[in-house]
Amino acid sequence: MNSLITRRHFLRDTAMAILGASWGFPQEKGANKKSRVILIRHREVLDADSKIDPDILQGMLDEAVMKLCETDSPGKAFQTLVHPGETVGIKTNVWSYLPTPAELEAAIKKRLIEAGVPETQIGLDDHNARTNPLFVKATSLINVRPLRTHYLAGISGCIKNYIMFAESQPAYHPDSCADLGSLFKLPIVQGKTRLNVLCALTPQFHGRGPHHFSRRYVWNYKGLIVGRDPVAVDTIGLRLIMAKRSEVLGLAQALPPVPKHIQLADTRHGIGTSDINSIELIKLGWDEGILV
Amino acid sequence: MGDLGQLVPKKIGAWRASAEDAVYNRQTLYDYMDGGAEVYLAFDFQRVFARKYAGPGGLELGLDIYDMGSPEEAFGIFSCDRADPAAGIGQESEYGFGLLRFRQGRYFVTITSGSEDEESGKAILEIGRIVAAVLGPPGPNPGLLALLPAKDLLPDRTSYFHGNISLNNRYFIASDNILGLDRTTDCAFAEYAPAPGGTGYLLLIRYPDAGRARAAHRSFLSSYLPEAGPDGLGRTENKKWAAASLQDTYLAIVFEAPTPDWAKEIRSSIPFPMK
Numbered sequence: 001m002n003s004l005i006t007r008r009h010f011l012r013d014t015a016m017a018i019l020g021a022s023w024g025f026p027q028e029k030g031a032n033k034k035s036r037v038i039l040i041r042h043r044e045v046l047d048a049d050s051k052i053d054p055d056i057l058q059g060m061l062d063e064a065v066m067k068l069c070e071t072d073s074p075g076k077a078f079q080t081l082v083h084p085g086e087t088v089g090i091k092t093n094v095w096s097y098l099p100t101p102a103e104l105e106a107a108i109k110k111r112l113i114e115a116g117v118p119e120t121q122i123g124l125d126d127h128n129a130r131t132n133p134l135f136v137k138a139t140s141l142i143n144v145r146p147l148r149t150h151y152l153a154g155i156s157g158c159i160k161n162y163i164m165f166a167e168s169q170p171a172y173h174p175d176s177c178a179d180l181g182s183l184f185k186l187p188i189v190q191g192k193t194r195l196n197v198l199c200a201l202t203p204q205f206h207g208r209g210p211h212h213f214s215r216r217y218v219w220n221y222k223g224l225i226v227g228r229d230p231v232a233v234d235t236i237g238l239r240l241i242m243a244k245r246s247e248v249l250g251l252a253q254a255l256p257p258v259p260k261h262i263q264l265a266d267t268r269h270g271i272g273t274s275d276i277n278s279i280e281l282i283k284l285g286w287d288e289g290i291l292v
Numbered sequence: 293m294g295d296l297g298q299l300v301p302k303k304i305g306a307w308r309a310s311a312e313d314a315v316y317n318r319q320t321l322y323d324y325m326d327g328g329a330e331v332y333l334a335f336d337f338q339r340v341f342a343r344k345y346a347g348p349g350g351l352e353l354g355l356d357i358y359d360m361g362s363p364e365e366a367f368g369i370f371s372c373d374r375a376d377p378a379a380g381i382g383q384e385s386e387y388g389f390g391l392l393r394f395r396q397g398r399y400f401v402t403i404t405s406g407s408e409d410e411e412s413g414k415a416i417l418e419i420g421r422i423v424a425a426v427l428g429p430p431g432p433n434p435g436l437l438a439l440l441p442a443k444d445l446l447p448d449r450t451s452y453f454h455g456n457i458s459l460n461n462r463y464f465i466a467s468d469n470i471l472g473l474d475r476t477t478d479c480a481f482a483e484y485a486p487a488p489g490g491t492g493y494l495l496l497i498r499y500p501d502a503g504r505a506r507a508a509h510r511s512f513l514s515s516y517l518p519e520a521g522p523d524g525l526g527r528t529e530n531k532k533w534a535a536a537s538l539q540d541t542y543l544a545i546v547f548e549a550p551t552p553d554w555a556k557e558i559r560s561s562i563p564f565p566m567k
Contacts, residue, residue: 004466004468005466006516007465007466007516008516008528011530097406169322170322176460208373208375208393214389214408215389216389255464257460257464258464258467
């Protein structure tokens, strides 16, 4: 399949582009089971100062994971993800301007403990995840990070969050970080990811240079994007970012440069699906300004 | 570069350098900004001097002074990402929302604050003026810019760069490097306002040799504009026009032209150098 995408793909269907069409256009595939992605939002999860209400956030996580796992309680849901007594690594993100919220880390950790994972066997790390003994020993991983644009990879999502498992990060930079999907085949990671949580409480839809963060480019979306498939989760995250960029920056800048790693994580590395027709997106909660 | 640590005061008003200064070069830039390093490495970046300032109430500013190797390269990195009003600092500048960007000679400078408060804003501008004063004289713009037709040009929207990463940050064309851009190619991307509210874009590329320019021309037409006629013109899905034409080592591509005549006019207005 020719994976070349040009600006003209987006011009071909302006309506689709305005809606934040997927980078991964519908692909010719067999009738595989769809990847389920839950988008949940709550109007009150952030107050006027963008302070998180931890109880509401816990409820959002619980509802999303219950829907994902088709269970009627958060306890049962997490028990389908992890086993009692195992070691679990929570791969978080500590970028100073927009880290994974501590409230979200705590919400995940609480449910893991309730599912029978000893607190002492839960690792929480970002930069040292590759060498952290708990991650080295982990039999399950939870992948959680905020959604934002990235100057090289287009977006920083759940796929890119595993860059810290790489021995050499620059080795993944060529061609707009095209091969980030291969991170999921590293021995420390392969087959272990049970849950991906893309935090879209305050996504960043644009940046001015590699280090830049500005409040003008984040907005209170008040959402979480949750799924077992990191590629499907990031595909929805990209749609959201594109929709916001189109709304604020204009259609010409809808696409953050250049998120090819999401599609290639599917078509080249086979770790998930970026085909929008193969993603079952379930929207829960507040829908005002939902954009996707 | 080491002198900058001495030339730039460590105490400016209520703000003091809060950590050891750091200098990163082409080999170590990844240590400073990981994936974002490619944006600078696509230019003739030499090194960056980085300092943090701590101010009242725990506020913090970050000062980065990039030695881009030449004034043309400093213009390039500055020009690829402009969004704010001029700040009157250095050779060319902009400031908004806690981010000051300016260039002076071969240097490109950013001073940023995550908090975007008024106190930090004042300090950013003050530090910026002090830094600009120690960076030496201004320098010339890239010569390629002189080939851009002046009529309807929006000068502060003109960018200069070399590689595909910069092009895609400025104006996404394709997921692959269909124009064969790298550090040996010089590119100017210009915005025009041919009518009130209207836009048109010109991408002018200078290749090291005519063979590469021809190859890129063929690649562009086959990948992006296969319906182009002998005149290199094609209508795109948004009812606008694109056009590509070759002149020796130069490739000129017009995007989103409102009419075919405008595309032809701007193309014919490029004062290509005589062989």
